Amino acid sequence: MLDNGLQVRVVEMHTAPLVSVWCWYRVGSKDERPGLTGVSHWVEHMNFKGTTGIPPDDFKQFIDRFGGFWNGYTWIDQTTYMATATKDALDEMLFMEAERMDRCLYDAEATESERSVIVSELQGGENDPDHLLDIEVTATAFKAHPYRHPTIGWIGDLQTMTRDDLHGFYRRYYTPANATLVIVGDVEADQALRQVERRFGGITAGPEPSRVRTTEPDQTGERRLEIVREGATGYVKVAYHAPAATDPDFAPMLVLDAALTGAKGLNLWSSFSGPTPQRRARLYRALVDGGRAAAVSGSFVATAEPYLFMVSATAGEGVPLDELRDSALAALDSARDDGVSDVEVERAKRQLRARIVLENNSITNIGHQIGFFETVAGAHLLAQLPGRIAEVSSEDVARVAARYLATNNRTVGWFRPA
Amino acid sequence: MTPTLGLAPVREQLANGITLIVKQTPTQPAVTISAAMSTGSLCDPLGGEGTAHLLARVLDRGAGTRTGDEVADVLDLHGVSPSITVSRHTTTVTCDCLAEDVETMLELVADMLRAPACSDADTEICRGQLLTRLRQDEDSPATRALEAVMPLLYGEDHPYGRRPKGSPATVQSIDRTQLLEFHAARFPPDRLTVVLVGDISVSGAVAALTRVSGAWRGGADPLMSAAHELMIERLAFGEPWSRLPPPAAGSRRRLVIPMPAKAQADIVYGFTTIVRSDPAFYAYWVMNNVLGQYGIGGRLGRSIREQQGMAYYAGSMFEAGHIAGPLLVRAGVNAGNVDRALESIEAEVVGMARDGATDDEVTSAKRYLVGSIPRSLETNAGIARFLQTTEQFGLGLDHDRTLPGLVDAVTVEAVADAARRTLRPEQAAIVIAGPYEES
Numbered sequence: 001m002l003d004n005g006l007q008v009r010v011v012e013m014h015t016a017p018l019v020s021v022w023c024w025y026r027v028g029s030k031d032e033r034p035g036l037t038g039v040s041h042w043v044e045h046m047n048f049k050g051t052t053g054i055p056p057d058d059f060k061q062f063i064d065r066f067g068g069f070w071n072g073y074t075w076i077d078q079t080t081y082m083a084t085a086t087k088d089a090l091d092e093m094l095f096m097e098a099e100r101m102d103r104c105l106y107d108a109e110a111t112e113s114e115r116s117v118i119v120s121e122l123q124g125g126e127n128d129p130d131h132l133l134d135i136e137v138t139a140t141a142f143k144a145h146p147y148r149h150p151t152i153g154w155i156g157d158l159q160t161m162t163r164d165d166l167h168g169f170y171r172r173y174y175t176p177a178n179a180t181l182v183i184v185g186d187v188e189a190d191q192a193l194r195q196v197e198r199r200f201g202g203i204t205a206g207p208e209p210s211r212v213r214t215t216e217p218d219q220t221g222e223r224r225l226e227i228v229r230e231g232a233t234g235y236v237k238v239a240y241h242a243p244a245a246t247d248p249d250f251a252p253m254l255v256l257d258a259a260l261t262g263a264k265g266l267n268l269w270s271s272f273s274g275p276t277p278q279r280r281a282r283l284y285r286a287l288v289d290g291g292r293a294a295a296v297s298g299s300f301v302a303t304a305e306p307y308l309f310m311v312s313a314t315a316g317e318g319v320p321l322d323e324l325r326d327s328a329l330a331a332l333d334s335a336r337d338d339g340v341s342d343v344e345v346e347r348a349k350r351q352l353r354a355r356i357v358l359e360n361n362s363i364t365n366i367g368h369q370i371g372f373f374e375t376v377a378g379a380h381l382l383a384q385l386p387g388r389i390a391e392v393s394s395e396d397v398a399r400v401a402a403r404y405l406a407t408n409n410r411t412v413g414w415f416r417p418a
Numbered sequence: 419m420t421p422t423l424g425l426a427p428v429r430e431q432l433a434n435g436i437t438l439i440v441k442q443t444p445t446q447p448a449v450t451i452s453a454a455m456s457t458g459s460l461c462d463p464l465g466g467e468g469t470a471h472l473l474a475r476v477l478d479r480g481a482g483t484r485t486g487d488e489v490a491d492v493l494d495l496h497g498v499s500p501s502i503t504v505s506r507h508t509t510t511v512t513c514d515c516l517a518e519d520v521e522t523m524l525e526l527v528a529d530m531l532r533a534p535a536c537s538d539a540d541t542e543i544c545r546g547q548l549l550t551r552l553r554q555d556e557d558s559p560a561t562r563a564l565e566a567v568m569p570l571l572y573g574e575d576h577p578y579g580r581r582p583k584g585s586p587a588t589v590q591s592i593d594r595t596q597l598l599e600f601h602a603a604r605f606p607p608d609r610l611t612v613v614l615v616g617d618i619s620v621s622g623a624v625a626a627l628t629r630v631s632g633a634w635r636g637g638a639d640p641l642m643s644a645a646h647e648l649m650i651e652r653l654a655f656g657e658p659w660s661r662l663p664p665p666a667a668g669s670r671r672r673l674v675i676p677m678p679a680k681a682q683a684d685i686v687y688g689f690t691t692i693v694r695s696d697p698a699f700y701a702y703w704v705m706n707n708v709l710g711q712y713g714i715g716g717r718l719g720r721s722i723r724e725q726q727g728m729a730y731y732a733g734s735m736f737e738a739g740h741i742a743g744p745l746l747v748r749a750g751v752n753a754g755n756v757d758r759a760l761e762s763i764e765a766e767v768v769g770m771a772r773d774g775a776t777d778d779e780v781t782s783a784k785r786y787l788v789g790s791i792p793r794s795l796e797t798n799a800g801i802a803r804f805l806q807t808t809e810q811f812g813l814g815l816d817h818d819r820t821l822p823g824l825v826d827a828v829t830v831e832a833v834a835d836a837a838r839r840t841l842r843p844e845q846a847a848i849v850i851a852g853p854y855e856e857s
Contacts, residue, residue: 067789113727279490294550354497
């Protein structure tokens with residue numbers, strides 16, 4: 001750790017002449033107050049629009065000259081910026097992240113231009129009924145906790161937020177003590193640390209950022225919602241409040257999710273890169289093999305505070321939506337009441353073991369995992385999870401199924417094509 | 419920009435005609451299996467559009483001596499989920515597995531391609547999934563625009579102009595017999611390329627693939643094949659792709675697909691380009707990077723997204739293939755900005771065609787493309803993709819070493835020439851899908 005509080009993790013991997021740099025901030029949409037929803041995501045956009053040391057026109061090309069891939073994302077607990085490029089780009093990458101941490105411009109005209117880019121991003125998402133339903137179910141599942149609002153924000157807030165709102169948020173949360181820098185690749189650790197000190201050491205520590213402190217009250221009854229809109233396909237989602245990454249129930253819930261919908265592993269970044277092994281999963285057999293759904297999936301991700309386990313199903317051709325919803329709920333209730341078999345648990349654990357190996361297949365993915373877990377629970381959890389998963393028993397899975405798949409703990413939503 | 423890479427993969431031809439390419443990378447106890455059959459949606463019978471896609475969905479639902487449930491048991495037990503993709507020219511099964519499971523998975527993948535069961539029950543499940551996918555595509559402005567531009571560019575009767583996934587009517591009409599006939603005629607071992615990358619030796623790979631596929635002999639059943647040729651009328655089996663008809667002669671075409679309930683409109687503005695074997699390919703690659711990729715969407719992204727704030731995405735994609743593939747400019751914009759976005763696209767296209775790219779732009783794009791090569795080869799799956807492309811287009815086993823030089827040799831003049839040849843607004847095909855109506 002640097003004197004200003006910046007956490008630094010360097011992992012040497014000399015398999016290819018590449019380096020991946022990830023700069024993580026413990027700020028996401030859970031840190032937003034009403035009226036400023038979407039601010040953390042918009043700040044992320046603004047932080048690609050020039051600094052005092054890198055002109056706006058150069059910023060998005062800075063890494064390209066090294067053949068690099070760069071990106072960033074904002075989610076509920078974190079915001080991150082990444083680049084993977086040839087190893088000779090390391091110092092430039094560190095320079096860029098140091099600039100981003102301390103010296104972004106927030107030009108008024110650029111802010112207005114980006115407003116319409118973000119509204120366009122929001123509207124592009126709304127073109128997808130599945131995405132729309134996801135937002136509504138999440139907003140219904142939470143009453144108090146800021147996890148309820150979408151990371152991109154509500155349209156009214158995006159229309160009224162000011163440049164000063166954005167800049168103020170940036171100044172509060174983009175401090176060394178609120179960040180973790182991860183470097184993975186063909187580097188020498190000591191030299192890399194010296195470069196980090198040179199680029200980041202002069203940035204002032206800054207005060208501890210304020211946090212929205214709210215605990216979601218226990219849900220007291222099932223919630224249901226329906227969206228009726230023009231569309232071609234019906235969708236059903238069932239969301240249950242679920243444990244945070246640090247909760248002892250997290251590993252058994254991972255196994256339960258894998259048994260019900262197939263193992264996704266632990267890497268949010270790489271989880272979209274391929275299909276999930278799920279043909280023998282409980283809900284796939286009940287809904288897809290059962291002829292009611294064209295697809296089914298589950299989502300359970302490591303989060304800093306209790307979030308959701310969400311099951312999604314796409315209606316099969318000609319299948320009434322109510323029939324799909326009732327079948328999904330029946331399959332979930334069966335897991336709640338009777339648990340899952342030893343065979344299902346063992347298969348789920350074996351899948352998770354394979355996925356965890358396969359998802360760490362690049363310096364980019366390894367860099368993501370170290371930083372992501374740092375922002376939700378501390379990197380030690382990442383190292384512990386394979387062992388914890390191996391120790392999960394059928395009884396553990398039955399216990400978390402009975403606890404979390406309770407009727408009173410769920411929100412059921414469906415999109416009905418008009 | 420000196421090439422320093424050296425994959426040095428090993429290529430072997432098995433007795434039954436299967437091509438095997440192996441690259442050992444023992445850094446992780448895992449292997450990527452990529453098995454590509456040179457049969458894609460272009461081979462769909464006329465009136466049977468969607469056959470290749472439906473077959474691909476059924477491939478992993480019962481194969482060889484295993485039932486669908488038994489295949490699922492093996493896959494799920496090992497945490498493997500094959501990705502089966504269909505392009506116009508290929509059907510590819512790809513999966514990552516632990517090194518300890520590679521022979522089991524290889525046998526399963528070989529069985530899928532050699533002897534899919536295509537049971538009635540599984541075909542019905544997969545047909546339902548494909549029909550739902552078609553409905554979802556029809557509800558997506560981005561997909562509608564992308565699909566609609568192809569018949570505009572190539573002509574409705576051209577193999578590139580047909581819908582790769584078919585229509586609900588054609589998908590409904592494909593029965594099990596047709597699937598099996600299609601498979602018998604179009605999935606012989608000598609059209610299969612298997613690439614193995616990871617913690618596996620060359621000798622181990624050859625032995626494993628020989629063991630699991632050695633009994634797979636011969637080409638298509640001649641009788642079945644003859645019947646199939648009568649059915650498809652157009653493409654004789656084994657005919658080189660280069661004999662496909664060229665794109666339709668171009669005149670400017672414009673199509674609006676009104677989708678009033680949607681929040682955003684998607685624009686596709688397309689041209690036809692060149693074949694992959696054209697020596698100008700690398701100049702086109704650089705030109706496309708300058709136009710619609712470098713930074714965040716090249717010149718297009720800078721104008722439409724960064725300067726005017728009109729779109730979340732704006733850029734271009736270029737795909738040269740066995741025939742002249744498309745270059746497609748794409749943007750997603752608010753309906754009120756469609757006309758302005760189109761004007762901006764046209765301005766960038768015309769400017770690039772008239773003036774080419776600057777020295778700085780070409781240098782930057784070349785640095786990016788050369789620098790991105792090691793990154794694209796970072797994972798086993800990335801190497802497998804690269805080697806499949808290399809094999810498909812006959813680029814040579816040393817292509818990872820020759821590629822930097824080929825890009826480096828591109829001149830400003832060659833980029834300008836590529837732009838002049840292709841970016842001709844009077845021949846563009848334009849599609850707008852979303853909450854927009856022609857004024």
